[in-house]
Amino acid sequence: MTQQDVDLARRIIAIAADHGLDADPASVSVMELGLDTARSATIAPVWAALLTGSAEAQGRGSPSDEVRDATGRIPNLWFGDADEPGTPRQRFHVEVYVAPEVGQQRIAAAVAAGGTVVDDSDAPSLTVIADQDGNLGVVCVARSPAPED
Secondary structure, three states, X not given: OOHHXXXXXXXXXXXXXXXXXXXXXXXXXXXXXXXXXXXHHHHHHHHHHHHHOOHHHEOOOOOOOOEOOOOOOOXXXXXXXXXXXXXXXXXXXXXXXXXXXXXHHHHHHHHHOOOEEEEEEEOOOEEEEEOOOOOEEEEEEOOXXXXXX
16 A cells, blocks of 8 residues: 555545545455465466466566456455475465454454454454364455655
8 A cells, every 4th residue: 555545545535525425444345365385486477377368467566476467357366475385284365455444343253253363463454364174364454654744
């Protein structure tokens, strides 16, 4: 998130308020996929081509191997560090980005549905939740940069 994003959001909030509209942060979320691998530079072109039809989607708008669809029709795919292939563990996980005022509600809903918080050491920014089979998902809350004076 950049200061430009924050400025735009503040402008949208002001326009909505001028029209008597209230924000509903609970209705907005963004999902990303994360794939843990020790070889992101090697496998990223395959995933870029598979997901978007073009290996050129690798790194689009980011300094990493992340796969980003220019049309926004598919979720971003980013690569986390992992042990060498063959290590038995979950390799994919889902990240759900929500507004700060919604994070705790989303976590509570997942726990009420049978999930378990397995790591909240980076809360409120990141909270890892496991389903009953041990599959992981992450509730991500983006913190706004400090306002410029």
